[in-house]
Structure formats: C-alpha cells, structure tokens
Amino acid sequence: MNFQDSNCFLSNNRINYRGNKYLAIRSDRASFDSNMEEMKMTKARKDARGRALRKGEIQRKSDLKYIYTYTDPLGRRRYIYANDLTELREKEDKLKKDQLDGLDLYVAGKATINDTFDRYMTMKYELQESTRSNYLDNYDRWIRNGFGNKRIADVKYSDVLQFYQNLVKEGKMALNTLDSVHTLLHPTFTLAVRDEIIRRNPSDGIMKELSKSQERIVDADMP
DSSP states (O other): OOHHHHHHHHHHHHHHHHHHHHHHHHHHHHHHHHHHHHHHHHHHSBOTTSOBOOTTEEEOTTTOOEEEEEEOTTSOEEEEEESSHHHHHHHHHHHHHHHHHHHHHHHTTOOBHHHHHHHHHHTOTTSOHHHHHHHHHHHIIIIITTGGGSBGGGOOHHHHHHHHHHHHHTTSSOHHHHHHHHHHHHHHHHHHHHTTSSSSOTTTTHHHHHHHHHHHHHHHHOO
16 A cells, blocks of 8 residues: 555545544434433423323313323223322222222132123224124123123023023014124123133023024914
8 A cells, every 4th residue: 555545545534433423423412302302201291280290191271180091991092080199199099900800800700791791802803993882882781781790600591591581571672683692792701611710601502592482482373
C-alpha cells in the first residue's frame, strides 16, 4: 500500500467511524424520545389527586367517578364504577377473587350449569358474532335464571327431561324449537364429561324420547 492509498484508507475509516457514531447517536436519541413518550403517557395516567392509575382504570372528567374496564370470559366489555379509588380497588380485588373461585369451583366439580356453559362459550372462538349473540340470548332467556343454577354434577337425566317437558307443556315453545335449547345444553354437558366433572351426559337421548312421547300423544288424539 503506497502513501496515497494509506491516506485514502484512513480517510474512509474516519468517514465510517463518523457515520457509525452518527447512527449510534441517532439510535440513542430515538430510544430516549421513546422513553420520554412512555414517561409522559405514564405521567398522564393519574387521577385528579395525582394518584397513579392502573391498567384498565380511568377517572371520568364529567363527575370524577372511577371506572375499571375489563373483558369477561365471553369477550364482552364490562365496567365497574366507584366514587373513589379505594372503593374501586376493593371491587377489582373482589372481581379477581371471584374469577379464581369460579375456576376452583369448576375443577372441584361444584360448578353450575351456567359456569360450565360460560366456559364452553369461551372455547367457541370460531363462532360468528351474530351466532354467538343468538346463542347467548337463547341461553339467557330459557336457561340461565332457572335450570342453569343447578350444580352440574347433581343433574340427572330425569332433571333435563322434566325441564324440557315443562318448556313444551307450559306452551313456551314447540318441540322443534326446543332443539335450540338442546343445542346449547348438550355440548355443555359434553364438556363436563370430557373434563371429568361428570361421568355421563344427562341430556343424551332426551330429544328422541320427547319425540316418541309426542308421537304417542298425537296417536292417542286421533279418532
């Protein structure tokens, strides 16, 4: 390497060094700006008294009430309201405990039909929103506030049969419409069987039994 080539080599190295140093400075500046932005966002997440708010917590400007937002197992947005932050945190803690207790109850076999259905629906991620909404509406209308409160481990074949018969006899629904209820309950019991919460599905064969009963009634009414 001659003297001229050596100077050229040194000059290029200086350029590379300066370029790399410039890039490093730019990278550090970008990182600094990003950290400052995060600090600003964190700083902005405070209530009117300057107390830091956790994830999901907000203070409404209109009336200064506190709100905690979360998503339930069915993917629905839920809200908890409180007049002060301490009360809100107590409600959050209770919610978390209830959620854990729900899982413990299911594992212990103490879950209700409602608990198991809600668990089943969380796994039906492939459902279209309209279908999911229809399922939930039907369940809430016919099952949740009555039969759904039974402990799933205690439900027998005769319990499900009697529940279905009452729906038909009381004129609440026709037999073919009853299938929409069965479509919700049968897979719920199946899930409990697969999770070894119960041994058998108490709704197996019930629709066939009801169809036969309906045929016998029709035959008896014929002249």
